Amino acid sequence: VPEKLSLEALNKAGADDFAAALANIVEHSPWVAGAAARARPFANLVALRDAIAAAIRDAPPAQRLALIRAHPDLANRLQRAAGLTAESLDEQDGAGLDRLSDAEFALFEQANDAYKAKFGFPFIVCVRRHGKDSILGQFSLRLQNAPAQEEAAAVDEIVRIASLRLAQRVTGDGSLPVHGHLSTHVLDNHLGRPAVGLAFELIELSRHGESRTLVKATTNRDGRTPGALIEGRPVPIGTYELRFHTHAYFAGRAVPLADPPFYDVITIRFSVADPEGRYHVPLLLTPWSYTTYRGS
Amino acid sequence: VPEKLSLEALNKAGADDFAAALANIVEHSPWVAGAAARARPFANLVALRDAIAAAIRDAPPAQRLALIRAHPDLANRLQRAAGLTAESLDEQDGAGLDRLSDAEFALFEQANDAYKAKFGFPFIVCVRRHGKDSILGQFSLRLQNAPAQEEAAAVDEIVRIASLRLAQRVTGDGSLPVHGHLSTHVLDNHLGRPAVGLAFELIELSRHGESRTLVKATTNRDGRTPGALIEGRPVPIGTYELRFHTHAYFAGRAVPLADPPFYDVITIRFSVADPEGRYHVPLLLTPWSYTTYRGS
Amino acid sequence: VPEKLSLEALNKAGADDFAAALANIVEHSPWVAGAAARARPFANLVALRDAIAAAIRDAPPAQRLALIRAHPDLANRLQRAAGLTAESLDEQDGAGLDRLSDAEFALFEQANDAYKAKFGFPFIVCVRRHGKDSILGQFSLRLQNAPAQEEAAAVDEIVRIASLRLAQRVTGDGSLPVHGHLSTHVLDNHLGRPAVGLAFELIELSRHGESRTLVKATTNRDGRTPGALIEGRPVPIGTYELRFHTHAYFAGRAVPLADPPFYDVITIRFSVADPEGRYHVPLLLTPWSYTTYRGS
Amino acid sequence: VPEKLSLEALNKAGADDFAAALANIVEHSPWVAGAAARARPFANLVALRDAIAAAIRDAPPAQRLALIRAHPDLANRLQRAAGLTAESLDEQDGAGLDRLSDAEFALFEQANDAYKAKFGFPFIVCVRRHGKDSILGQFSLRLQNAPAQEEAAAVDEIVRIASLRLAQRVTGDGSLPVHGHLSTHVLDNHLGRPAVGLAFELIELSRHGESRTLVKATTNRDGRTPGALIEGRPVPIGTYELRFHTHAYFAGRAVPLADPPFYDVITIRFSVADPEGRYHVPLLLTPWSYTTYRGS
Numbered sequence A, B, C, D: 001v002p003e004k005l006s007l008e009a010l011n012k013a014g015a016d017d018f019a020a021a022l023a024n025i026v027e028h029s030p031w032v033a034g035a036a037a038r039a040r041p042f043a044n045l046v047a048l049r050d051a052i053a054a055a056i057r058d059a060p061p062a063q064r065l066a067l068i069r070a071h072p073d074l075a076n077r078l079q080r081a082a083g084l085t086a087e088s089l090d091e092q093d094g095a096g097l098d099r100l101s102d103a104e105f106a107l108f109e110q111a112n113d114a115y116k117a118k119f120g121f122p123f124i125v126c127v128r129r130h131g132k133d134s135i136l137g138q139f140s141l142r143l144q145n146a147p148a149q150e151e152a153a154a155v156d157e158i159v160r161i162a163s164l165r166l167a168q169r170v171t172g173d174g175s176l177p178v179h180g181h182l183s184t185h186v187l188d189n190h191l192g193r194p195a196v197g198l199a200f201e202l203i204e205l206s207r208h209g210e211s212r213t214l215v216k217a218t219t220n221r222d223g224r225t226p227g228a229l230i231e232g233r234p235v236p237i238g239t240y241e242l243r244f245h246t247h248a249y250f251a252g253r254a255v256p257l258a259d260p261p262f263y264d265v266i267t268i269r270f271s272v273a274d275p276e277g278r279y280h281v282p283l284l285l286t287p288w289s290y291t292t293y294r295g296s
Helices: A007-012 A015-021 A030-037 A045-057 A061-069 A077-082 A086-094 A102-119 A132-143 A147-169 A246-251 B007-012 B015-021 B030-037 B045-057 B061-069 B077-082 B086-094 B102-119 B132-142 B147-169 B246-251 C007-012 C015-021 C030-037 C045-057 C061-069 C077-082 C086-094 C102-119 C132-142 C147-169 C246-251 D007-012 D015-021 D030-037 D045-057 D061-069 D077-082 D086-094 D102-119 D132-142 D147-169 D246-251
Strands: A181-188 A199-204 A212-218 A238-244 A266-272 A278-286 A289-293 B181-188 B199-204 B212-218 B238-244 B266-272 B278-286 B289-293 C181-188 C199-204 C212-218 C238-244 C266-272 C278-286 C289-293 D181-188 D199-204 D212-218 D238-244 D266-272 D278-286 D289-293
Touching: A007 A045, A015 A030, A030 A045, A045 A061, A045 A147, A061 A147, A102 A132, A102 A147, A132 A238, A181 A199, A181 A238, A238 A278, A266 A278, A266 B266, B007 B045, B015 B030, B030 B045, B045 B061, B045 B147, B061 B147, B102 B132, B102 B147, B132 B238, B181 B199, B181 B238, B238 B278, B266 B278, C007 C045, C015 C030, C030 C045, C045 C061, C045 C147, C061 C147, C102 C132, C102 C147, C132 C238, C181 C199, C181 C238, C238 C278, C266 C278, C266 D266, D007 D045, D015 D030, D030 D045, D045 D061, D045 D147, D061 D147, D102 D132, D102 D147, D132 D238, D181 D199, D181 D238, D238 D278, D266 D278
Parallel strands: A181 A278, B181 B278, C181 C278, D181 D278
Antiparallel strands: A199 A212, A199 A238, A238 A266, A278 A289, A289 B289, B199 B212, B199 B238, B238 B266, B278 B289, C199 C212, C199 C238, C238 C266, C278 C289, C289 D289, D199 D212, D199 D238, D238 D266, D278 D289
């Protein structure tokens, strides 16, 4: 893990040091940080991010295209073998692109090929904002774009990637609105108290491959988890399932239950559309009823 | 489908005709109906059923054991090939025993073998009251019985099978409490009306094999189905899932939804413990919340 | 209670007998039934009602105005003392107009005076479709009408009154859609069963006078009442409260409760806007939570 | 408002200064603080409170009885006119004892008289932990005590009063567990968001007198109020009503509503049994349904 940089120090650094420190914020393109350096000092992180975005958007077309072309393909095994930047590798792995099923791999290959055939450059998406299904969905959507429109879309994604890398690397005033929140809370309406000690999982569902268990946890004395289930990063667009092991929870209490119990595992399936949004998915529970809703 | 018999006609028939008419009520054992014939006339169906039960329980031990031994194994492919009574075949197929996965088939074979090794007679269970998982569970439970206890358990099951066959064949006063009920109802709390035209499925979940879709339906103008999802028979003990296609339902209405929508498919997983019970599983729905409970 | 008339008999009766039998269907105006008689035979009750409506709407303006003027004022103590038709008296009493508070009486007097000053004829409204507050609301709304518009509104109300009187007096094919439905149902989600033996009241709330308890009842073994709370008549437009004595209900059961209990009386306040509609107001209950909704 | 004292300063003060500073912690009885002073230094507030309790419980019986007798009657108009300590006045007024209806006043007078006739000393209760109805309930309960038992009960209440006065006056390590919490939260399940700008009231219900509106507020952008509805003090034992003006809330939004709307004001009536407890009373809302529960 590289150490954090302070915005204050970056504002005071020599132009070369500044560009070097932020070289990897945009893939293989230190010139972006170089150009942004001229807009210093930055009042806050948002101003820094905006300067980077402006440096890209104001660059000569050929340079901007070269920047786009400097990005790796998604889920490309040859490129992985040859080596990606540490940042790209981490981001792609986080989205599960290192563990694709054969069916998924084939879908990504087709999509990459179709995309490059149409646009002549690799498909860029901020993968930390998406699950696997959602990335495939983005391919389909963006393949419908006209070339100029799609070049702009690629730059938008480069800025999103850069924003997340900045939020990870640089400390300073203001916060970049790049993180989302996913949490749960279980109330036991049978007892009138938070449900304590209820085991549950958060699963990322996948249409073409294996679903992934992201979190295995047990509710604490407030019916929650100590932190959120997902925080400090975007919540990937996708479909999730919370599986609450309610039978095991009630079985330990003096509650008359049927055999088998009316509910053994309660599953709540929901989708995330806004990776920077706040998703709270509570469960109000008795042995014979439950309620869930989008909370806040 | 054999024609229905009236209790009135059975009460008036000659003893041989009575025994012949009810020969198949108890597997390969017309003597049971013969013995029951002596208790005529029967005021109602329950009295007829009780006479059949008494005939079995009062028979000499060797005869009762022969009756138990006259029953087929469950899910035995050789016996199926050699031929079962029409009633047994229909009952076993209804429970899905004709479509076992290899894993399930192996589990049934092991269970049958262990059971016969311990008790010396085939395992009898009223399969119409159970799903596949539940039958395997019954094997485990009953293998713990002492022999005399298990013989009584086998007779109880024979009486249950006979009761269902009677309810199917004979009309008359009183009704045998052998049928359960499973239904649903969807209320759209966004509109304050029953949810009309919402597609859903009822699925019987299986631990070791394939889950089976029992019902595919669409809610009518009252948010229900014209009849119950399961009625006129026991509701097999087991775990079920109702899958409501709520996204498709709301997509056709002027409701602002996220993309992807917060809920696409709402799944309610529940278990049936009492095959003769009344199970009503309603769904109260908005695009952002839902409630379910054991209704009535 | 006058005896019921059959539509079949009315179709066959002499014109004078027909008119006499239905004389009171429209207040003090037997000529309406006389005119409708010419359209016989009526296939069903709706056709009879339509003929009565047509007779009024097709009458010469002066005769129609005389018909409007033949109606009594609402809640007029002098007219009550002098005598109303049995039908009017029953209808006004049913709406509680015989038990007005002084404040309400003053409001009705003002409203009657303002109305007659503007239109020159008494205010007519089908009181069985309204509570006291709603009648006062109708005065305000209709005082804004132009005279011709208001005359049409008065005729609409006369037809509504006649429809209800027909539904009460005449039997025959088809049913007039003049009745509503109000019911409740209590599910005990703590036990997973209908709440049996729970005492509750239905109260008609009043803004200017006393609220009236319309029903005091106890839930039966299905968590319901044997019939609906209001049926076989319109459900008066107005605001109601259901008061469920949940503490007394749970106190008799082995449920740990706080002292005082979290809920002692649960009140659900709701309004009826459509007197011919179906209103089902269920309660899903635990000692620590409840849910209500417009059911079906 | 007297200034806050720090525990550190109290620990270091001269014995007389310590006793003077805490003279009013126990009504008219500076000797209590004097006795407690000998146990200094106190590690935290709980230790100080315990020393005060011990000083009272270890005092000679006659002195302890004098302490009890030094307390004023509740709701005694003559004594109020003659003057109470500032602390007593504030506490009694906070419980609404300065605004009793005639019926309530008569009930308090009877209760005071009966109590003094039996025990020979005034009734002491920590009124900040009770509503008016609950104080009357305490009279009834404690009148059943034997004298020695009741003297102990009176001392318990004196310690509760002292604890609250300490929590108000003295800052230092540890916190005395004398405060409760009452809050609400409104989720709009129609929109899938917190209900913003919904007006509501919190009302303390009274059986014999007038109910009091404790809070009038409007939900903020998180569907909550900036602070809790009651915090920094005990939540008085009693019955409350939250009244949510949901019609006005939905009327401003593009939501199709009936006229009158199905719900105009939603009332949630609940009771507090544990003044030091955490009470969260959320509302999940659509125009056609709502859910409430004891949250956390």
